Amino acid sequence: MEDWGIKEISNLLRENKISSLEITTHYLQQIKQKNPEINAFITVDETRTLAQAKLADERIQKGEGDIFTGIPIAQTDIFCAEDWLTSCGSKMLHNFVAPYDATVVKQFNDVGAVNLGKTNMDEFAMGSSNETSYFGAVKNPWDLTRVPGGSSGGSAAAIAARMCPGATATDTGGSIRQPASLCGLTGLKPTYGLVSRYGMIAFASSLDQAGPMAKSSEDCAMMMNVMAGYDVKDSTSIDHKKEDYTKNIDQPIDGLKIGLPKEFFAEGLDHNVAKVIESAIDQYKKLGATIVDVSLPNTNLSIPVYYVLAPAEASSNLSRYDGVRFGYRTNQYDDLMDMYCKTRQEGFGDEVKRRILIGTYVLSAGYYDAYYLKAQQIRHLISEDFKKAFQVCDVIMGPTAPSTAFKANEKIDDPVTMYLQDIFTISTNLAGLPGMSIPAGSVNELPVGLQIIGNYFSEGLMLNVAHQFQKMTDWHKAVPQGLLS
Numbered sequence: 001m002e003d004w005g006i007k008e009i010s011n012l013l014r015e016n017k018i019s020s021l022e023i024t025t026h027y028l029q030q031i032k033q034k035n036p037e038i039n040a041f042i043t044v045d046e047t048r049t050l051a052q053a054k055l056a057d058e059r060i061q062k063g064e065g066d067i068f069t070g071i072p073i074a075q076t077d078i079f080c081a082e083d084w085l086t087s088c089g090s091k092m093l094h095n096f097v098a099p100y101d102a103t104v105v106k107q108f109n110d111v112g113a114v115n116l117g118k119t120n121m122d123e124f125a126m127g128s129s130n131e132t133s134y135f136g137a138v139k140n141p142w143d144l145t146r147v148p149g150g151s152s153g154g155s156a157a158a159i160a161a162r163m164c165p166g167a168t169a170t171d172t173g174g175s176i177r178q179p180a181s182l183c184g185l186t187g188l189k190p191t192y193g194l195v196s197r198y199g200m201i202a203f204a205s206s207l208d209q210a211g212p213m214a215k216s217s218e219d220c221a222m223m224m225n226v227m228a229g230y231d232v233k234d235s236t237s238i239d240h241k242k243e244d245y246t247k248n249i250d251q252p253i254d255g256l257k258i259g260l261p262k263e264f265f266a267e268g269l270d271h272n273v274a275k276v277i278e279s280a281i282d283q284y285k286k287l288g289a290t291i292v293d294v295s296l297p298n299t300n301l302s303i304p305v306y307y308v309l310a311p312a313e314a315s316s317n318l319s320r321y322d323g324v325r326f327g328y329r330t331n332q333y334d335d336l337m338d339m340y341c342k343t344r345q346e347g348f349g350d351e352v353k354r355r356i357l358i359g360t361y362v363l364s365a366g367y368y369d370a371y372y373l374k375a376q377q378i379r380h381l382i383s384e385d386f387k388k389a390f391q392v393c394d395v396i397m398g399p400t401a402p403s404t405a406f407k408a409n410e411k412i413d414d415p416v417t418m419y420l421q422d423i424f425t426i427s428t429n430l431a432g433l434p435g436m437s438i439p440a441g442s443v444n445e446l447p448v449g450l451q452i453i454g455n456y457f458s459e460g461l462m463l464n465v466a467h468q469f470q471k472m473t474d475w476h477k478a479v480p481q482g483l484l485s
Contacts, residue, residue, distance in 0.1 A: 001026050002162035003479065006071055006219035009165060013060060013070045020060070020070030024053035024114050027072050030163045031116065038139050040148075040158035042077050043085045044117035052114045059112050068226055069112030074167035076155050077118040078125055079210075080199040081105045088201045089121040089133035089151075092347035093327045102199020103231050104168055104210050111226055116164050120154030123349045124318065125172055125203045127151050128421040130179070131412050132351045139408070140183060141480040142446055146405040149179030149421075155213050156183040160480060166214035166223055170200060172207045173306050174400075174425025177437040180213055181400035181449025184439045184478055186466065187213040188220045191456050192432035193238035196231035204313035205236070207306075207429045216476050217438065217466035221245035224459060245460050249467045254288030256465065259393030263299040264424055270403045276441035276448040277399050280469070284397075287468055294389040294396065298382045302427040303419055305382070308362050308375035309430075314352075315359030321347065354415065383431040390455045395465055399424055400437040400449035424451060434459050438466045439475035447478070 001023070004012075012018045028046055035041050049072070056070035080086050080098035082105075087093045101109065108115070122132045130138040130153025140148040141161040148157040152169035156179035159167055169176045171189035180187030188211045195210045202208060212223035224245040231237040260281070265274060281291065323329035323343030330342035348356070362371035389396060401421060411418040428435040433453060440450035450469075454462040470476050 002030055004165060005215050006165050006222050009071050010067055010222070013065075014067075020053040020056040020072070020114060021050065023070075024049060024072045024116070027116055027164055034161050034163055037144065038141060038157050038161050039136050040120055040138055040154045040161065040163060041074070041117045042087060042089070042120050042135050042154070045084070049114060049116055056112045056114060066111040068108070068222065070114065072114040072116045072164060073108065073223075074116045074119045074155060074158050074164040075105055076152055076167065076169050077121055078170050078201050079105050079168060080201070081115065081118065084118060086118065086201070087135070088125070089123045089135060090348065090352070091134040091328055092321045094134060096327050100199065103196035103233060104227055105199065107226050107229070113226070119158050119167055122151035122153065123352050124201070124314070125151040125170055125175055125208070126314070126351050126355055128174070128178060128418050129411065130154060131408065132349050134349065137408060140405045142184065143405065145407055146446070147182070147408055149182035149401070149405065151175040152213065153179045156180055156185055156187070159183070159185055159213060159215065162479070166212060166219055168210060168227070169213045170208055170210050171429065172203050172310065173429050174422040176211050176213060177400050177425050177435055177449065177451060178422060180437040182405040182447065184447030184475070185213055185215060186217050186220050186436065186438050186476060187211065188224065188436040188459065188462070189428065189434060190224070190228065190459055191238075191434045193236050194240060194457065194459070195227045196229070196234045196237050198231055198233040202317040204310040205317065206313060207310060209429070216470055217463045218246065218249060220436070221249055221463045224463070240457060243460055245463055248460055249464050251464050252288065253284075253465055253468050256284070256289040256395070257292050257393040258284060258289050259292050259294035259389050259396040261294050261296045261299065261389070261396060261398060263296050264398030268402050268420070268423065269399055270443070272443040273399055273403060273448050276443060277450055280440040280450045281397060283469060283472060287472065292393045294393060296385045296389060296427065298378065298385050299423070299427055301378050302382060302430060303423060305375045305378045305430060306426045307358065307419060308371050309379065311355040311359030312363050312372055313359070315356045315363065318352070318356055323347070351415070379430045382427050386427075386431050386433060395458070395462060396453040398451050400451040404443050404446035404448060428453055432456070434462060436462055436466060438469060439478065441475060442478070447475075
C-alpha cells in the first residue's frame with residue numbers, strides 16, 4: 001500500500017476502493033514505525049490529520065471531491081500552517097505556532113488533501129545535507145549512515161521511506177533537486193514566481209521557490225496543478241496562465257533537442273555518476289531525442305555569486321528574529337541590546353550565523369560595490385548563458401549532484417566542500433529557471449539523479465520529458481532495501 005503513488009491513490013479513492021481514512025491511517029502508522037530512526041518529520045498531529053481524512057471521504061461520497069481530495073501529503077516545515085508548529089528547523093522558532101496558512105498549504109487544504117505533518121529541514125533552509133536542523137539530522141533511507149541531501153531532506157527521506165506519497169519542498173540553490181537525487185525521487189523547482197511564496201519563511205527572497213517532490217513525474221504534475229497560480233498576496237508572484245501539467249505528459253518526444261553543457265561534465269563530477277548520466281542520455285536518444293553540445297561558461301562562478309547574494313538577502317530576512325515579537329527569547333539579559341545579542345547567539349545555529357555574518361559584510365559600506373553589486377552583474381551573465389543555450393535546444397540535461405549521498409558528518413565542518421554539492425543546481429536559481437531531478441540509475445546501490453533544466457514556464461515540457469524516461473525505466477520505482485513492510 002505504501003508503494004502507491006499519488007495517481008494510484010487518487011484513482012482508488014475515486015473508484016471507492018479505498019478511503020482516505022484508510023490510506024491516511026496506514027501512512028501515520030508508517031511514520032510512527034519509521035520516523036524515530038529516520039527523523040524525517042518534526043511535527044505529527046494524528047487527531048487533526050485523521051479529521052481531515054474523514055472530511056475528505058465525506059466530500060468524495062457527496063461527489064464534491066477534487067482529483068486530489070483525500071490524498072495524504074507532507075508539508076515541509078518552512079511553510080506556515082495554521083495552528084501547526086512551524087519551526088523552519090530552528091531553535092529560534094521551536095515554539096512558533098503559525099496563525100495562518102501559507103498559500104501553498106491553503107491550496108492543498110482547499111482541494112481536500114490531507115496534511116500528514118511537517119517535515120524536517122536544514123535550519124532556515126541553509127544546508128545541503130539536512131544536518132543543520134535544531135531537531136537533529138535526517139538519515140537517508142537508502143543508507144542510514146548517509147545524508148538525504150538538503151535543505152528539503154526531511155521531505156525527500158519521508159517519501160523514500162514510504163512515509164508519504166508526496167511532499168512539498170523549497171529550492172533556493174538546489175534544495176529540492178539535490179535531495180531528490182540523493183534519495184531516488186522526482187523533484188521539481190518551478191520557474192521563479194510560478195508558485196506563491198506567501199507564508200513560506202524567507203531565506204533569500206529572489207531565489208526561494210516552492211515545488212513538489214514525489215516518486216514520479218506524473219505525481220509531481222498532479223501536485224503542480226494544485227500549487228501553481230498567481231497570488232496577489234505575493235509580490236513576486238507572476239500572473240501566468242493556469243496550466244494542466246498532466247495534459248501533455250504522454251506526448252512522444254521524438255525530435256526533442258537536448259543540450260549537454262560541457263561544464264556539467266568537467267572536473268569534480270564522480271566518474272561513476274557520469275556513466276549513469278551518459279546511460280540516461282543514451283535512453284533519450286532511443287526515444288528520438290537529438291543531442292546538442294552547449295556551453296554555460298559562467299557555471300563555475302555560480303557558487304561564489306550565490307554565496308554573496310543569498311547570505312546578503314538572508315541577513316536582511318533574518319533580522320526580524322530578535323526575541324521581541326515571536327519565537328525564542330534568551331532567559332537572562334541586562335538590557336534590550338543584550339537581549340538581541342543573546343537571543344540571536346543562542347537561537348541560531350552555526351551555519352545560519354555564518355551566512356548572516358557573510359551577508360552583513362558584503363552589504364556593508366565599502367564592500368557593497370566590490371561584492372554584492374559585482375555578484376548581481378555576474379548573475380545577469382549566468383542568465384544570458386542559458387538564454388543563448390536555449391536558442392539551440394529545448395531542454396538542458398546533466399547530473400543533479402556531483403556524487404551520490406555522502407556520509408553523515410563527512411562535510412559538516414568544511415563549508416566550502418559542502419557548498420560545492422550544489423554546483424550543478426545553483427545557476428538555475430540565479431537565472432530563475434525551472435529545473436528538476438529524476439532517478440536515472442545507481443552507484444553502489446545509491447541513487448543518482450538526472451537533472452532536466454527548461455526555459456521559463458516550460459514545466460509541462462519538462463514533466464513530459466521526464467515521464468517518457470520513466471515509462472521506459474524503473475529507477476523511480478526502486479525502494480530502499482528492507483523498507484517495505
